[in-house]
Amino acid sequence: MNFDDTPQEAAFRTEARQWIAANAPKQYEAELSKSSLGRISLKKDDIVDVGKAWQKKKAEGGWACLHWPKEYGGRGATPIEKVIWQQEEGVYGKLTQPFQIGEGMCGPTVMAFGSEEHKRHYLPKLASGEQIWCQLFSEPAGGSDVAGLRTRAEKQGDNWIVNGQKIWTSGAHYSDYGLLITRTDPNVPKHKGLTMFFLDMKSKGVEVRPIKQANGMQEFNEVYFTDVVIPDSQRLGNVGDGWNVSLTTLMNERMSIGSRLATGFPEMFEFCSSLMTEDGPAIEDRATRSKLASWAVKASGLKYTSYRAVSALSKGERPGPENSIGKLVAGVMLQDIAAYAMDLQGAAGALTGAAEEEAAGQFQQMLLGAPSMRIAGGTDEILRNIIAERVLGLPGDIRVDKDVPFNKIPTRGR
Amino acid sequence: MNFDFSDEQKQMRDEARKFLAEKCPPKAVRAVLDGNASYDKDLWKGLAEMGFLGVAIPEEFGGAGAGHLELCVIAEEMGRALAPVPFSSTVYLAAEAILLAGSAAQKKKWLPAIASGEAIGTLALFEGKGNPSPEAIKLAASGGMLNGVKKPVPDGAIADFAVVAARTGSTGRDSDISLFLVDLKAGGVEARALTNLDPSRGQAELTFRNCKAEPLGAAGEGWSVLSQVFDRAAVLMAFEQVGGADRALEMGRDYALDRIAFGRPIGSFQAVKHMLADMYVSATLARSNCYYGAWALSTNASELPEAAAAARISATQAFQHCAKNNIQVHGGMGFTWEFDCHMYYRRANATALGLGSLSYWEDQLIDRMRKRNAA
Numbered sequence: 034m035n036f037d038d039t040p041q042e043a044a045f046r047t048e049a050r051q052w053i054a055a056n057a058p059k060q061y062e063a064e065l066s067k068s069s070l071g072r073i074s075l076k077k078d079d080i081v082d083v084g085k086a087w088q089k090k091k092a093e094g095g096w097a098c099l100h101w102p103k104e105y106g107g108r109g110a111t112p113i114e115k116v117i118w119q120q121e122e123g124v125y126g127k128l129t130q131p132f133q134i135g136e137g138m139c140g141p142t143v144m145a146f147g148s149e150e151h152k153r154h155y156l157p158k159l160a161s162g163e164q165i166w167c168q169l170f171s172e173p174a175g176g177s178d179v180a181g182l183r184t185r186a187e188k189q190g191d192n193w194i195v196n197g198q199k200i201w202t203s204g205a206h207y208s209d210y211g212l213l214i215t216r217t218d219p220n221v222p223k224h225k226g227l228t229m230f231f232l233d234m235k236s237k238g239v240e241v242r243p244i245k246q247a248n249g250m251q252e253f254n255e256v257y258f259t260d261v262v263i264p265d266s267q268r269l270g271n272v273g274d275g276w277n278v279s280l281t282t283l284m285n286e287r288m289s290i291g292s293r294l295a296t297g298f299p300e301m302f303e304f305c306s307s308l309m310t311e312d313g314p315a316i317e318d319r320a321t322r323s324k325l326a327s328w329a330v331k332a333s334g335l336k337y338t339s340y341r342a343v344s345a346l347s348k349g350e351r352p353g354p355e356n357s358i359g360k361l362v363a364g365v366m367l368q369d370i371a372a373y374a375m376d377l378q379g380a381a382g383a384l385t386g387a388a389e390e391e392a393a394g395q396f397q398q399m400l401l402g403a404p405s406m407r408i409a410g411g412t413d414e415i416l417r418n419i420i421a422e423r424v425l426g427l428p429g430d431i432r433v434d435k436d437v438p439f440n441k442i443p444t445r446g447r
Numbered sequence: 448m449n450f451d452f453s454d455e456q457k458q459m460r461d462e463a464r465k466f467l468a469e470k471c472p473p474k475a476v477r478a479v480l481d482g483n484a485s486y487d488k489d490l491w492k493g494l495a496e497m498g499f500l501g502v503a504i505p506e507e508f509g510g511a512g513a514g515h516l517e518l519c520v521i522a523e524e525m526g527r528a529l530a531p532v533p534f535s536s537t538v539y540l541a542a543e544a545i546l547l548a549g550s551a552a553q554k555k556k557w558l559p560a561i562a563s564g565e566a567i568g569t570l571a572l573f574e575g576k577g578n579p580s581p582e583a584i585k586l587a588a589s590g591g592m593l594n595g596v597k598k599p600v601p602d603g604a605i606a607d608f609a610v611v612a613a614r615t616g617s618t619g620r621d622s623d624i625s626l627f628l629v630d631l632k633a634g635g636v637e638a639r640a641l642t643n644l645d646p647s648r649g650q651a652e653l654t655f656r657n658c659k660a661e662p663l664g665a666a667g668e669g670w671s672v673l674s675q676v677f678d679r680a681a682v683l684m685a686f687e688q689v690g691g692a693d694r695a696l697e698m699g700r701d702y703a704l705d706r707i708a709f710g711r712p713i714g715s716f717q718a719v720k721h722m723l724a725d726m727y728v729s730a731t732l733a734r735s736n737c738y739y740g741a742w743a744l745s746t747n748a749s750e751l752p753e754a755a756a757a758a759r760i761s762a763t764q765a766f767q768h769c770a771k772n773n774i775q776v777h778g779g780m781g782f783t784w785e786f787d788c789h790m791y792y793r794r795a796n797a798t799a800l801g802l803g804s805l806s807y808w809e810d811q812l813i814d815r816m817r818k819r820n821a822a
Contacts, residue, residue, distance in 0.1 A: 034516060034742045036448050306817065316813065319806075326809035329816065330761040334732030337739045340450040347448055355735075358728045414717070420727055421720035425700050428715040 036340075038117075039347065045114050049096070049121045056090055057125050058083065065124040073127050081165075081207050084128040088162025098136050098160040105144065105152055106160025113346040131204055135159045135166035139212040142282045143231065146269035155210070155231075167208035167234070169199040169256060170279065174444070176201075177415050179214075180223045180276060181434075181442075184258060186215035186230065193217075193230065193268070195238075195261040201409070205241045205254040208234050212282065213263075214275050219440040226439055227275030232263050248401035294363040297370040297399055298332035301325070304374055304396070315377050324373060331362055354424040361416045364406035371400035450738060456520050459513075463524040466497055471528040473787045479531035480647045480790060485605050485640070491532045491564055500538060501562025504546070509559030515679075515745040519686045519737070526687030526766075527694045529794050531647040533567045533602035535687065535801075539680035540601070541568025544610040544626065548664030548672045553628060557608060569606040571597035571629075571653055572673065578807035579677060581624045581670045586655065588613035588627060593635075593655040601801060603651030604640040606631055611660065612669055624669035627660035635659055645797035647790065678755040681802055682740035685755075685762035688798055689737050692730045692762070695769040695791045699723055699776040706778075719776060726769045733758075733765035753819060756812035763799045763808070770795035 038046055061083060064075055074080055091097040092106060099115045101107025110118070119126055129136075140159050144152060158164040175182035184197025195215060205211070211234050218226035234241070238261035243251040270278040305325060308315040315321050338359070342352035374396035375382030385397045407413050421427045434442045452460070470493050478484055494500050503518040504510025511517075518538070525534050542561050545553055545568075560566035574597055577583050586595025593613055600609065609629050616623035629636065635658030643650040664672050700723055703714030713719050740758030743751040770791040774781035781788040799805060 034450060034452065034738070034745065036450065036742075038448065042448075302816065302820075306820065316817065319810075322813045323806060323809050326756075326760055326812045327764070329812060330736055330757045330764070331732060333739065333757050334735045334761055337450065337735035338731060340448060341735060341738065344448050344450040348451075355731045358731050362728060362732065414721070417721040417724035418717065420724040421714075425696075425723055425727060427700065427703060427720050427723065428712055430715055430717060431711065 042113060042117060042347065046117050046121060049118050052094055052096060053121055053123075053125070056094065058087055058128075061128075062124060065127050073130060080128070081131050084131050085162045087125060087128045088132055092157075092161035097162070098140065101136075101140065101144070101156070101160060105140075106157035111346075111349075113343065116343050116346060131165055131207065132159075132162055134168050134203060138168050138282045139166040139210070139231070142212055142229070142269060142278060145281050146229070146278055147231075148266075159210075164209040165204060165207055166210045166212065166231075167202050167205045168282070169202055169205075169211045169213040170282075171201040172198060173200055177412055179279070180227065182214060182216060182227070184213075184215045185219075186217050186228060186263070188217070188265075191265050193228075193263045193265060195230075195232075195258045195263060197258050199256040199258075200244070200253075202241075202254045202256050203252065205234065205256050206243060210234060211256070212269075214279055216439065217272055217275075220438050221273070222436055223434060223439045223442065224276045225273055227279070228272050229269040229275040229278040230263050230267050231269060232261065232267060236261050236263070238262075247404065248398070250402075294335065294359050295367065296328070296332045296335065296363045297367045297396075298328050300395060301328065301370045301374060305377070308377060310377060321373075321377070328366060328370060331366055335359055335362055354420075357416065357420055357424065360406070360410065361413055361420075364403065364413060367399055367406055368403035371396045371403055375400065450742070452516060452520060452741075456516055459517055460520040460524060462497075463499065463521050464527070466493070467524055467528040467530065471530050473529075473790070476529045476531050476647050476787075476790055482646065485649055486533055486602070487531045490530060491567075494530075494532065494534070495562065495564025498562075500534075500564055501558070503538075504542060504558050504562050508554050509562040511562075515683075516741055518683060519741040519744070522683045522686035523690035526690030526794075526798075529647060529691065529790055533569070533605060533649075535648075535680070535684060536569040536601040536606065537561055537567050539683040540570035540676060541606075541608070541610050543679050544570060544663065544672060544676045545628075547675055548626060548668070549628075553661075553663065557628075560607075566607045567602060567605055569600055569602050569609050570676070571600045571603065571609045571611045573597065573599055578803045579673070581621050582619075584612050584614050584624055586611065586613050588615050588625060588660065591660060593627060593629065593658045593660045596652060596654050598652035599641060599643070599650040600653050602649050603653050604638045604649055606638075608632075609636075609653065610663060611655070612673060613660075615666055615669075621670040622667035624673070625666045626663040626669040626672055628663045629655075629658060629660045633659065643797065645793040647794065648797065674752075677802060678752050679744055681755040681759040681808070682737070682744045682751075684798060684802055685733070685737045685740060685758040688762035688766040688795070689730065689733050691791055691794055691798075692726075692733060692765040692769040695766070695773040695788075695795070696723065696726045696730055698788065698791070699726065699769070699773040702777050713776075722772050722776065726772050729765040729768045733761040736761040753812065753815040756808050756815060759802065759808045760805060760812060763805050766791075766795040767799055 088097060095108050098107040099110035099118050100112060103109050140156055143155060159166055170179055172182045186193040186195045211232055213230045213232055215228055216226050217228040238259040240257040242255045244253050244255055245251055305315040305321055312318060338355050342356050345352040385394055422429055470490050475487055479487055498511045499521050501510030502513045502521055503515050506512035545557055557566060561568060574583055574585055586593060593611060608631055611627045611629050612624055613627055614623055615625040635656060637654040639652045641650045641652055703719050704712055706713045736758045740754045743754035774788045774792055777788050780786050
């Protein structure tokens with residue numbers, strides 16, 4: 034048992050570290066280190082522009098989309114090399130946020146189902162950040178139940194005509210292409226009538242509207258489709274096979290091993306260490322210590338769980354299922370920590386003006402943003418189902434809509 | 448990075464699991480639980496023959512000289528099987544104290560006897576209510592004689608010798624405490640078995656009356672040695688707890704697959720599934736914290752105090768959580784003496800207290816984290 038690199042890993046790390054030292058946009062380092070917990074913004078420059086420049090530089094140096102084949106813009110690196118790169122990229126990794134959905138989900142789907150021509154045309158531009166991709170899956174009627182989606186695609190000659198609405202699309206407003214799952218046959222059970230496409234987000238009839246979120250910010254979009262024309266050549270997989278294609282997309286989400294989930298714990302420990310209450314330093318209070326200790330072992334438990342996965346990758350093995358716990362643990366923690374940080378401040382904890390805020394208001398922001406952590410990318414409930422069914426082997430729930438034609442499924446509860 | 452046990456260590460775990468499945472089935476635990484024996488003597492002998500009692504004891508003292516990572520994998524299996532033997536008191540407490548502080552002669556006398564299963568050892572620290580602290584130690588040592596009462600002492604009624612924490616000064620400092628080795632069969636000590644939450648592991652009261660004792664380690668160093676012993680034992684006990692948590696989770700999962708209610712396996716209901724998923728989360732977090740503890744223990748890293756506290760807290764929480772909800776998944780049958788669920792519930796709650804309670808270790812962890820941050 035040790036934390037050391039193998040000689041090959043150490044050589045790769047040195048090479049990555051040297052390249053980053055010579056090429057990273059150091060003028061943003063301080064600002065990037067400070068912005069945490071999903072709030073990434075730069076004072077003077079647009080984060081997407083800065084991100085694109087960094088991604089382009091990485092692509093030129095052969096450091097973009099490391100685990101992709103070279104001919105598609107990657108490096109052909111091993112999974113452990115990708116993890117090492119992420120560790121070395123450090124705060125600059127925050128600049129890659131606009132490209133993560135493309136690299137992690139859209140790209141791999143095109144790689145698995147696109148034509149060779151498509152792959153050579155689109156993937157290198159995706160890898161270099163020249164073109165950004167988004168993922169158009171969720172709908173108002175299909176969140177956790179994504180196969181309940183209603184956006185229609187109807188065949189017309191060599192084209193498909195798309196009508197409907199997607200929601201919670203990250204980055205749609207700056208994306209060039211989108212991976213789109215549609216319903217092409219409502220007369221068969223819901224999983225069987227789906228088909229996957231990709232489309233140019235500037236196509237006629239595509240309208241992107243930002244969503245004002247519960248926390249007042251705008252990070253997601255609604256995307257409306259009105260008689261949008263998609264050539265059949267942009268179909269990924271067979272007609273009616275969209276569900277299987279989407280599983281490939283979602284499986285690739287697991288590549289996120291090694292990227293750290295925000296739990297709020299380091300910020301909270303620092304806060305409690307410095308906060309004075311009427312009874313003395315917060316960290317000397319018994320109740321506070323008990324809570325901190327419980328959060329501490331969750332945070333360290335997550336850290337060492339990811340180390341176990343990295344070790345498996347290092348040995349060329351597939352990581353076990355234990356990484357499925359990450360977001361489930363981190364989301365609840367973030368919310369609980371934020372609420373307790375405010376509790377410690379008493380009535381003043383409710384104030385969010387710059388002059389009154391303790392710890393630069395990060396806990397107030399965390400509290401308001403935390404609900405999304407427990408919903409986006411799989412709700413806590415869906416994640417528990419996944420652990421119960423795929424890890425523990427428990428039976429699936431009884432599904433009343435499984436064998437019913439999609440257009441016979443009720444659409445209202447009452 | 449290789450943050451995992453080696454293939455040889457995993458093989459040892461498989462061997463221990465196989466051995467315990469055969470020699471320590473639930474009915475063997477019940478025999479002790481029901482009061483038919485004070486511990487499982489055949490199992491103890493078998494563990495010695497397998498080399499498990501001396502796995503971390505150097506070869507020159509009759510052990511296998513393998514190391515603490517090996518001891519961790521065995522501890523996990525002992526916890527999984529609820530082994531009704533004085534393993535933790537003898538191996539994690541007494542043997543570790545002697546390894547840390549014993550003279551060559553003391554090591555030579557006791558360690559081979561531990562490895563061969565001839566001597567059961569324990570640590571006599573507590574004197575009634577409360578968590579480990581030098582102030583709570585009143586038992587007095589003077590002129591090589593001990594006078595006072597210790598309770599609870601794990602496996603105290605069956606132990607052959609004890610490491611005893613005694614007061615040798617009254618300055619109010621940690622250096623008031625010294626350790627002694629006492630041959631419990633040599634007279635001067637009266638042992639009385641105490642009833643406790645988990646009768647498959649005994650607890651006792653030891654009364655020392657002008658009892659002869661030899662010093663273990665330097666005078667005034669007792670508390671410092673004890674702190675180290677406790678950190679080391681915390682990691683090892685945490686592995687037992689993780690083993691128990693995993694088994695309780697499996698029992699709940701298996702029952703949820705088999706039990707039909709409302710015309711379907713209860714494991715298909717989300718209320719049950721989510722309970723089991725949460726148990727998996729606790730057990731996984733605890734296991735990962737334990738791995739870090741194992742690394743720190745086996746390398747004697749400066750991170751050990753913090754790693755041990757984290758492993759202890761996480762594993763205590765996981766075992767309590769899994770044992771409690773295993774009963775809940777079983778419903779009414781889980782509350783019968785006949786089903787094994789209560790044996791895990793008892794063990795989970797008893798082991799949560801034995802080395803100091805959860806709140807004690809929470810305090811320790813925060814103190815240690817602050818110390819590191821200040822450094």
